[in-house]
Amino acid sequence: MKDLVAKINAEIETFKTESESLTEKGIKAAGARARKSSLELEKLFKEFRKVSIAESK
Numbered sequence: 880m881k882d883l884v885a886k887i888n889a890e891i892e893t894f895k896t897e898s899e900s901l902t903e904k905g906i907k908a909a910g911a912r913a914r915k916s917s918l919e920l921e922k923l924f925k926e927f928r929k930v931s932i933a934e935s936k
Contacts, residue, residue, distance in 0.1 A: 880930055887923045890916055 894916040900909035 880934065883923065883927055883930060887920070887927065890920050890923060894920060 894913055897909045897913035897916060900906045901913055
């Protein structure tokens with residue numbers, strides 16, 4: 880569980896960095912990287928939900 884939370888936090892930082900590059904600096908390639916990061920976050924959040932439910936039972 881701790882490893883999963885660490886992965887989520889790292890991916891959130893990546894998303895923040897890339898989205899800031901897109902919005903503040905106008906780097907269009909950063910937009911693609913931010914979208915990719917958001918998809919990865921979606922997967923990690925789903926996994927977190929599964930693990931969390933399993934541990935609460």
